[in-house]
Amino acid sequence: MQTISISNLNFAYDEQVIIKDLSANFTPGKLHLLIGENGAGKSTLLKIIAGLLPKFGGKLSGNITTNLKTSMMFQDPELQFALPTAYDELIFTLENIGVSRETYKNKITESAQFTGITPLLKRPLNQLSGGEKQKVALAILLAMDSDLLLLDEPFASCDLASRKSILLKLNQLVKAGKTVIIVDHDLPDYETLADEIWLFENKQLHHLTSNERASLFHHLKQPINTNFVLPEEQNSLFTFSNTVIKHKLPLIEVSNQAIYQGKITLLTGENGAGKTTLFKTLTKMHPYTGNLTYQTKEVKKWRLKHYLSHVAQVFQETNNQFLEITVKEELALSQKTQVNPYFTPEKLTEILDTLGLSKLLNHSVYTLSGGQKKKLQILLMLLSNHDVLLLDEPLAGLDSSSRTIIINLLAEVQKQTKQTFVIISHQISEFAPICDYHLVLAKKDLTYIQNGGESLES
The missing domain is CATH 3.40.50.300 (P-loop containing nucleotide triphosphate hydrolases)
Structure with a gap:
């Protein structure tokens, strides 16, 4: 039996x-x-x-x-x-x-x-x-x-x-x-x-x-509001012009589009559409042809180290983000340069407690659960205070209360610092309240839409 x-x-x-x-x-x-x-x-x-x-x-x-x-x-x-x-x-x-x-x-x-x-x-x-x-x-x-x-x-x-x-x-x-x-x-x-x-x-x-x-x-079973506004301002941060991104064959082809400064933009699309590849391109990890500018300067012409001091990515795979052994060591490393002014010592202590990480400071990052790693990963990248943060599936593996905490933290930090966040996620209804715009990658092109469509929770 x-x-x-x-x-x-x-x-x-x-x-x-x-x-x-x-x-x-x-x-x-x-x-x-x-x-x-x-x-x-x-x-x-x-x-x-x-x-x-x-x-x-x-x-x-x-x-x-x-x-x-x-x-x-x-x-x-x-x-x-x-x-x-x-x-x-x-x-x-x-x-x-x-x-x-x-x-x-x-x-x-x-x-x-x-x-x-x-x-x-x-x-x-x-x-x-x-x-x-x-x-x-x-x-x-x-x-x-x-x-x-x-x-x-x-x-x-x-x-x-x-x-x-x-x-x-x-x-x-x-x-x-x-x-x-x-x-x-x-x-x-x-x-x-x-x-x-x-x-x-x-x-x-x-x-x-x-x-x-x-x-x-x-x-x-709560009402879902996934409506967005279309961008009207001219303050673009990234500008695409006849931009082609390939994996042997063209994966993304954008004739004219922009990502706007000081805003939170939600990026969605089907699996395999090229969202993560787009992020790799925006962090100079993947080549492109045509024109793609950051702060009006061609991305190709930026020196890598200087460029990455402005633009950073939260990877899907949390382990790829860690460099040290313990939680405490990772936190110390993230505060060596470009410390985000939002995170005063008192605020950091408060947030570590809220995230359930304060009792794990001496633990190896590799013994944490998937959700604990994700929360630590996002906190580390927020601490580093880049002008642009590209977040790839930041809610993956998080329980409901942790999702709410992370979403509220992202909203509060961005409100205070005016950083630019671009977030890849299939959790449309959860991110809709804090995102300014919704950018969809479909049929190789990038398009802003007003209606978020059906979400995972609908």
């Missing part, structure tokens, strides 16, 4: 207790949703079930019983990649689990079609968007044909259409007998799809009753 049983589970990293005396039974053949605050222990529990912990760190006691073939998808899909393309990764995975050459071609075709990555199979993984990488990671898990899928924030960078499509297909897998345990912070879609919902808090798992579940979704 298939079972997933946990009894009297305890887990700690050094002296930091993450899970204490936890017991739960996950019914096989169901979709189980795990919710809870950042750092509560959700990802840790998935890694324990997958057998990654305590093998790779920490101390564990208690019992976990499962006879299901298990595979796990991490928050950061790049941690699961070792080869150049999705096709290479799929072949490598299937060969390692003993799938014959005659069989694996069909498995690759099926999993690629299921997740919609067929056009991406031969493209270099380092050229894919965050959402596309998450689809590739999911395709690899499906090709393994595991009975139990552990998914940690699998849609954090996916656009609305991709998210809904994959969720419905996961539901098909569950109906076919698979078991899915998924960690997510975007909840409305699960009202009808999740068979069981578990709240992780106080180092324990609590199974939501039908009344608690109804209350949870009732609070999420």
Whole structure:
């Protein structure tokens, strides 16, 4: 008989207790949703079930019983990649689990079609968007044909259409007998799809009753206003003129457009449209042809070091932003030059406490949860006080209260400093109240729109 049983589970990293005396039974053949605050222990529990912990760190006691073939998808899909393309990764995975050459071609075709990555199979993984990488990671898990899928924030960078499509297909897998345990912070879609919902808090798992579940979704059904204004002023900061950005073939072609100074602009578009590539171009990490100016001077002609003292990016992958070991060391490094005047010592102490980071100062940044890393990453970049900050999916992996804190922090800092923020996000309704403009990347072009359209929460 298939079972997933946990009894009297305890887990700690050094002296930091993450899970204490936890017991739960996950019914096989169901979709189980795990919710809870950042750092509560959700990802840790998935890694324990997958057998990654305590093998790779920490101390564990208690019992976990499962006879299901298990595979796990991490928050950061790049941690699961070792080869150049999705096709290479799929072949490598299937060969390692003993799938014959005659069989694996069909498995690759099926999993690629299921997740919609067929056009991406031969493209270099380092050229894919965050959402596309998450689809590739999911395709690899499906090709393994595991009975139990552990998914940690699998849609954090996916656009609305991709998210809904994959969720419905996961539901098909569950109906076919698979078991899915998924960690997510975007909840409305699960009202009808999740068979069981578990709240992780106080180092324990609590199974939501039908009344608690109804209350949870009732609070999420709030009116959504995603209306924006169109820019009228002439104070442009970046100007595009016959600008072409390529990945072999043209990915972005903008004849005439601008990004405006001292404003917060929301940038949206489907996965693979080129949003992250646009950010790389604006930070001189990717070439372009035609004209692209910053403060009326061609971006190509700016000296790199001087230019990057003005323009900085918050990456999708948090680990790529860190240079030191501990939280305290990272904070000290960010305050060595260009300190943002908004962050007085008193204000910084207050914000660290609000973000839940004040008790983690001596912790390694690499032992933090995905959400804790994201909050620290954004704080570090705000501290550095660049004129322009490009934020790529800043809400990915954050719980609801943390999202509100980060959005309010961005709004307050920008109001005081008049910095220019450009934010890539699929969370339109959450950012609409603080953003001045909505810029859409579609059909290779950039266009300002007034109506934000449907958001992930609608």
